[in-house]
Amino acid sequence: MTLDNDTSINGSKEARELLRRPPSALYRWLGDRIFAVVVVMLGVSIIALAAGMAIVLYGEGSAALRQFGFLGFVSGTTWDPAVQLVFGAFPFLFGTVVTSVAALLISFFPAIAVAIFTAEYAPRWLAAIIDNLIQLIAAVPSVVIGIWGIFVLAPWMRDNVYLPIFTWAEASHPALLPILGNPMGYGMATATIVLSLMIVPYTTALTKDAIKSVPVEQREASRALGATKWEVIRMAVLPYARGGILAGAILSLGRAIGETMAVAMLIGNKNTLPFSIFGAGATMPSVIVNEFREAVETLHLSSLMAVGFTLFVIALIVNLAAAYLTRKFSIKGGQVV
Amino acid sequence: MKTLLQRNIRDRIMESLLVLSTIVVLLPLVIILVHVVINGISALNWDFFTQELGSPSRAMQGRPTGLVHTILGTVVIDFLALFLAVPIGMGAGIMLSEFPDHKLNPTLRIMNDTLNGMPAILKGLLAFVLIVKPMGTFSGLAGAVALAFVMIPIIARTTESALMSIPWSIREAGLAIGLPRWRVVLSTVMPAARFGLVTGTLIAFARAAGEAAPLLFTSFGNNYLPNHWLGMLLGPTDTLPQRLYSLAISPYSHWHSMGWAAAIVLLVFVIICFGTARYLTRKKT
Numbered sequence: 183m184t185l186d187n188d189t190s191i192n193g194s195k196e197a198r199e200l201l202r203r204p205p206s207a208l209y210r211w212l213g214d215r216i217f218a219v220v221v222v223m224l225g226v227s228i229i230a231l232a233a234g235m236a237i238v239l240y241g242e243g244s245a246a247l248r249q250f251g252f253l254g255f256v257s258g259t260t261w262d263p264a265v266q267l268v269f270g271a272f273p274f275l276f277g278t279v280v281t282s283v284a285a286l287l288i289s290f291f292p293a294i295a296v297a298i299f300t301a302e303y304a305p306r307w308l309a310a311i312i313d314n315l316i317q318l319i320a321a322v323p324s325v326v327i328g329i330w331g332i333f334v335l336a337p338w339m340r341d342n343v344y345l346p347i348f349t350w351a352e353a354s355h356p357a358l359l360p361i362l363g364n365p366m367g368y369g370m371a372t373a374t375i376v377l378s379l380m381i382v383p384y385t386t387a388l389t390k391d392a393i394k395s396v397p398v399e400q401r402e403a404s405r406a407l408g409a410t411k412w413e414v415i416r417m418a419v420l421p422y423a424r425g426g427i428l429a430g431a432i433l434s435l436g437r438a439i440g441e442t443m444a445v446a447m448l449i450g451n452k453n454t455l456p457f458s459i460f461g462a463g464a465t466m467p468s469v470i471v472n473e474f475r476e477a478v479e480t481l482h483l484s485s486l487m488a489v490g491f492t493l494f495v496i497a498l499i500v501n502l503a504a505a506y507l508t509r510k511f512s513i514k515g516g517q518v519v
Numbered sequence: 520m521k522t523l524l525q526r527n528i529r530d531r532i533m534e535s536l537l538v539l540s541t542i543v544v545l546l547p548l549v550i551i552l553v554h555v556v557i558n559g560i561s562a563l564n565w566d567f568f569t570q571e572l573g574s575p576s577r578a579m580q581g582r583p584t585g586l587v588h589t590i591l592g593t594v595v596i597d598f599l600a601l602f603l604a605v606p607i608g609m610g611a612g613i614m615l616s617e618f619p620d621h622k623l624n625p626t627l628r629i630m631n632d633t634l635n636g637m638p639a640i641l642k643g644l645l646a647f648v649l650i651v652k653p654m655g656t657f658s659g660l661a662g663a664v665a666l667a668f669v670m671i672p673i674i675a676r677t678t679e680s681a682l683m684s685i686p687w688s689i690r691e692a693g694l695a696i697g698l699p700r701w702r703v704v705l706s707t708v709m710p711a712a713r714f715g716l717v718t719g720t721l722i723a724f725a726r727a728a729g730e731a732a733p734l735l736f737t738s739f740g741n742n743y744l745p746n747h748w749l750g751m752l753l754g755p756t757d758t759l760p761q762r763l764y765s766l767a768i769s770p771y772s773h774w775h776s777m778g779w780a781a782a783i784v785l786l787v788f789v790i791i792c793f794g795t796a797r798y799l800t801r802k803k804t
Binding site for chain 1: 533545547555606607611615621626636638640649668701725736739760761764779782785789793
């Protein structure tokens with residue numbers, strides 16, 4: 183690493199002056215005190231912010247949680263803000279879990295494949311391009327992916343995938359129809375596909391870091407035993423990198439759980455179970471986006487906050503798991519832009 | 520025991536599968552970029568940058584509409600958020616890197632990672648409770664606070680790693696010439712780490728600029744320019760991501776193409792930020 187020490191120490195005008203005229207002990211003591219206090223206060227404000235988020239969400243949702251009980255709230259299947267004023271968050275919990283786990287399953291192997299390809303096969307220039315493009319996937323705002331999904335992906339999927347499958351099932355396996363659901367294009371399947379694209383960069387980034395940290399000797403040893411390139415990767419590299427792969431997958435899951443706009447624009451927004459594969463559904467973030475601005479009843483507002491609190495708890499668990507794994511396998515980096 | 524031929528065939532198959540997967544992952548990105556440009560470029564005209572949106576009838580009657588109020592609102596809210604987030608984020612980063620023995624550091628690191636992993640929409644809810652409720656109105660200020668919540672953990676994390684990458688000998692040199700600790704940090708370590716600091720801030724800025732979820736119920740949105748110069752901070756304000764969402768789910772085809780155009784503007788902005796960040800990272804190493 184090249185650091186321009188010259189400009190930062192010798193070249194600095196203040197430093198040269200300090201060398202001529204050292205500051206008084208009081209100035210140094212006072213300055214250091216104030217600096218430490220300010221810095222620690224700023225740091226503590228982040229702790230307060232994270233803790234405050236939990237407290238605020240719980241406090242605002244407490245009316246709903248008290249009325250239905252926490253377990254009753256997360257297991258209740260009726261969400262009726264209009265007539266009965268009964269709120270159960272299970273449909274959204276279910277939608278969130280199903281879409282994010284399915285998205286992770288879809289994206290897992292392609293994401294790892296990209297990491298293996300860029301780390302082991304691709305020439306340097308190609309790896310750099312692919313790397314930048316993968317990072318770009320994470321950088322594209324989720325509303326941009328959402329507008330593309332609304333006007334391009336959903337109609338295309340409806341005409342070329344959902345409708346053919348639906349008509350086939352209608353003709354030969356009518357029992358499948360309730361599982362498939364209404365093939366209008368906006369629904370669980372479309373949202374899951376978009377989600378699986380959006381979470382690829384996180385698995386890829388951590389997997390690639392883990393692969394890069396596998397010692398060269400490990401590869402050379404299995405090469406020397408006569409392994410083909412794939413066998414080297416399969417037997418010497420991937421087992422070594424499994425911690426990073428796992429951490430990346432869990433981080434991706436966390437992103438999928440919290441992904442809001444693209445899902446809200448594509449999932450169709452239906453608050454009642456049962457959900458079906460092609461049919462509309464809802465997730466916890468999507469219901470907050472859709473109803474929060476229009477919520478008038480206090481209990482409705484409080485229930486949406488309680489949904490937020492539930493989302494907080496789930497995101498917390500997933501993030502702590504990812505943090506634990508990253509630390510346990512001491513993976514460095516892993517920062518997606 | 521498999522023969523060498525079988526093993527070599529397997530090797531080739533796996534290699535082509537890897538290439539295929541890479542293409543499958545990157546293809547949608549290319550398709551998205553192409554569609555955004557094709558659909559939005561026609562609505563990107565002079566009016567887009569100089570007129571306000573107004574009511575739907577304005578677009579249907581063919582009168583000029585645009586998103587000038589949105590672009591202005593985005594600039595105001597994003598920079599205010601940056602202004603709020605940089606001191607807190609950098610302060611926390613300095614605490615983690617320059618006071619490594621502080622007993623709150625493990626807690627701070629966990630809390631910061633937690634905050635970073637929290638869905639942005641929850642940060643919007645937090646800003647709603649903290650700012651919108653007491654103020655009694657949706658406001659650009661609340662939107663800026665929500666976006667600051669998005670930026671803070673990213674800045675803290677990148678600041679920490681940027682400062683950590685500066686060797687301890689630099690700090691020791693500073694202390695040896697008689698600098699107090701705080702001058703060592705502010706006048707030698709931070710200037711030496713400036714590329715890393717700017718990169719982290721750019722990343723946080725770009726990430727927050729693309730967020731719509733926390734803005735929906737903080738800055739809310741507005742079809743018009745404010746009629747008062749503080750209107751952007753104290754009243755409902757438009758921002759690009761949130762306006763893009765509203766345009767996309769609206770029933771007017773003219774608004775749809777304006778939504779695509781907004782997507783181009785947003786994409787170009789985000790790509791410039793990330794491109795600069797990548798360039799600076801490369802320059803640093």
